Amino acid sequence: MHIARIGGSVVHMSEPIDEPSRAVQIREVPGDVVDILQARAAKSGLSLTTYLRNHLVELARKPSMAELYERSSRRDWGVDRSTIVG
Template sequence: MPALTIRDVPDDQIQTLKIRAAQAGKSLQAFMQDLIAREVSKPTMAEMMERLNRETTARVSATDIVAAIDEGRAGR
């Protein structure tokens, strides 16, 4: 598994992360791995829009719609 190095992180931010890791009962490394895993599991807005487009695209023709309406009216 590749390593990830982040340079120039301010000391106060590192201290906050260490405190949060300790509060979660984790090492800083485990805490950061969880943080990264949570972030990459969330889809981006662009990914969500693509998914919505894919899932909401109707595959019904106007002819199908008119036929369904006519069928409904005939069943009254």
């Protein structure tokens, strides 16, 4: 298990990045945003690249709102509409 610091908290990364990785380039990021992210990375003891990669990994691991909605719409909640609406 790998441990990374994101923000002020410790995040446990269950799997190392063993598969081939790909570069991602983000253009037109405002300078003040980059400055803030660099400061946060430094405060966490991480390079900006590592800090951003950790955040992207965590973001990808969490389902989006659309994915959560899709899951919940397929789930049998045991209650039908007429019971709720009355």
